[in-house]
Amino acid sequence: xxxxxxxxxxxxxxxxxxxxxxxxxxxxxxxxxxxxxALPESLDFFSAFRCRLHYLNLFDEALVRNPPAVEDCTDSxxxxxxxxxxxxPPGTRLDVCLLWDFPSYLDRxxxxxxxxxxxxxxxxxxxxHVLGLLNAQTPPPYREYAIMRSDQFSFLPRxxxxxxxxxxxxxxxxxxxxxxxxQRAVLLADGRLEILLGSTVRR
Amino acid sequence: xxxxxxxxxxxxVGEENxxxxxxxxxxxxxxxxxxxxxxxxxITANVTAKLVRVEGEIKxxxxxxxxxxxxxxxxxxxxxxxxxxxxxxxxxxxxSIDMGPGETxxxxxxxxxxxVRAQQDKVDSSFKSA
Numbered sequence: 001x002x003x004x005x006x007x008x009x010x011x012x013x014x015x016x017x018x019x020x021x022x023x024x025x026x027x028x029x030x031x032x033x034x035x036x037x038a039l040p041e042s043l044d045f046f047s048a049f050r051c052r053l054h055y056l057n058l059f060d061e062a063l064v065r066n067p068p069a070v071e072d073c074t075d076s077x078x079x080x081x082x083x084x085x086x087x088x089p090p091g092t093r094l095d096v097c098l099l100w101d102f103p104s105y106l107d108r109x110x111x112x113x114x115x116x117x118x119x120x121x122x123x124x125x126x127x128x129h130v131l132g133l134l135n136a137q138t139p140p141p142y143r144e145y146a147i148m149r150s151d152q153f154s155f156l157p158r159x160x161x162x163x164x165x166x167x168x169x170x171x172x173x174x175x176x177x178x179x180x181x182x183q184r185a186v187l188l189a190d191g192r193l194e195i196l197l198g199s200t201v202r203r
Numbered sequence: 204x205x206x207x208x209x210x211x212x213x214x215x216v217g218e219e220n221x222x223x224x225x226x227x228x229x230x231x232x233x234x235x236x237x238x239x240x241x242x243x244x245x246i247t248a249n250v251t252a253k254l255v256r257v258e259g260e261i262k263x264x265x266x267x268x269x270x271x272x273x274x275x276x277x278x279x280x281x282x283x284x285x286x287x288x289x290x291x292x293x294x295x296x297x298x299s300i301d302m303g304p305g306e307t308x309x310x311x312x313x314x315x316x317x318x319v320r321a322q323q324d325k326v327d328s329s330f331k332s333a
Contacts, residue, residue, distance in 0.1 A: 029303070038296040043288055050303035057297050089299075 009146070009154040015186050016196040018150040020096055020127045033088075033121070034098040035059070041146035041154055054088060059105060061085055065163045067110045075113060082110075082117035094121045097128035097197075100153075103173065104133040104140040107166045111176045119179035119201065128180055128197035135191055136167035170195075207243045221252075224259070234268065242276050255285075257294075 024030060030051040034042070038055040046053055058064055063081050073081070088094075097118070103111055133140045142162040143155040170193060174182045180197040188194055205211065209225035217233040224241035231238060231250040238252035244259030251266040257277035265271055267285030275293035284301040 038290055038294075038300065040290045040292060040294075043290050043300070043302075047287065047302060051301075053300040053302075055297055055300070 009156050011148060011152055011154045012145075013152050014129075014194060015151070016184055016194050017129055017147075017153075019184070019196050020129050021150065023125075024095065028095075030095050031093060032096045032098065033094045033118075035102040036098070036100065037144050039144060039146035039156075041148055045147040045149070054092075054094075056085065058085060058102065059158065059163070060160065064105055064110070067107055070109070075109065078109065078113040079116045082114045086117050086121065088121055092121050093123040094118075094126055095123075097122075097126065098145075099128055099130045100145045101131050101133075101140050101143065103130060103168055104165050105163050108168070108172065108176050111166075111168065111173075112178065115176070115180060116178040122179045122199050122201045124199055124202055126180075126199040126201065127183075130193075130195040130197060131188075132173060132193045132195055133165060133167045133191075134169060134187075134193055136165070138191060140165050140192065141190075205244075240277075249281075 028050075030046075030049045031054075032046065032051060033054045033056070035056060035058045037057050038053070043053075063085065068078065106114055139162065141155070142158045144158050145153045145155045148154050168176065170182065170185060173195075177197070179199060179201050181200050182195055183198040184196045186194045204222045205225045205227065207224045211225065211227045211229065213229045215221070215227065215229065215231045217236065219233070220237045221231070221233050222239040222241055223231070223246060224243040226245045228247045230248050231246070231252075233252045235253055237254045237256070238250055239256045240246055240259045240261055242258045244261075246259070246261040247263060248261070249264040249266075250261065251268070253268045254270050254272075255265050255267045256272045256274060257265070257279055258274040259276070260278040262280045264282045265279065265284070267283070267288075269285070270287040270289065271283050271285040272289045273279055273291065273294040273296055275291040277291075278295040280297050282299040282301070286303060288300050288302050290296060
């Protein structure tokens with residue numbers, strides 16, 4: 001085995017990320033789902049919390065990289081395939097979902113199927129944080145993010161080959177969600193949107 | 204130490220620090236001691252120790268009563284339960300992490316072997332060439 005070569009991290013500020021944690025009871029055990037990889041800085045950040053962190057690294061899943069065609073797979077079958085990837089322990093209710101750049105690697109049908117599969121794990125107070133692509137002309141970054149502070153991330157280049165990407169204008173993005181809705185959005189300097197999502201689930 | 208030429212299938216219960224550089228399938232419990240899965244270690248097992256350091260690969264759940272460290276060469280697929288978890292740059296992890304400052308995790312009953320064994324010489328293992 002060869003060790004991963006150290007890469008230089010860059011940083012990115014966030015206006016909305018601190019809102020993800022606003023109002024949470026510090027005595028409550030925080031349950032967090034991150035679609036990417038665990039990075040040291042993020043663990044340092046969460047070490048201040050009583051928490052359960054789920055890291056699934058969905059970017060490398062075949063279902064994401066090579067989504068099945070409509071004629072090969074119905075919408076409900078696609079949802080079931082995403083549900084198979086999201087095998088959280090029974091009774092799991094996610095407080096925070098970290099979906100940085102992930103929607104930009106899902107076409108609209110897959111985005112709907114993914115959020116429909118995620119919905120059973122949401123509760124009324126769930127929040128999600130997204131970095132999304134508005135315009136397909138520019139590829140989204142292919143990065144692994146880490147949390148430095150509640151208003152700043154660091155990021156490293158993600159290993160492997162970047163998959164296909166899809167832009168989701170904000171209105172279309174909102175219509176593609178199940179169980180989540182856009183609460184606030186901020187246009188970033190690189191043309192992406194930083195989005196805070198709230199739950200529409202009532203339980 | 205379990206060297207790189209050793210392949211164990213079974214439950215290991217120990218009362219001393221343990222380094223694994225071989226292959227283990229089953230469970231490993233050294234509750235009050237340190238467990239190091241060396242760079243050549245390949246573990247498919249639930250493990251429990253006071254301090255767990257992963258430099259090789261493990262597929263299974265890790266309970267660290269004090270701390271779990273995944274080194275830069277480490278690769279974990281499973282769940283980690285410890286008051287403190289440290290991931291070094293380059294470490295690979297996929298699964299869940301349960302952590303809480305000041306909390307001492309209780310070893311999962313499911314990680315324990317079928318019968319309680321207090322001595323390492325009671326290890327029920329089958330050895331074969333790796």
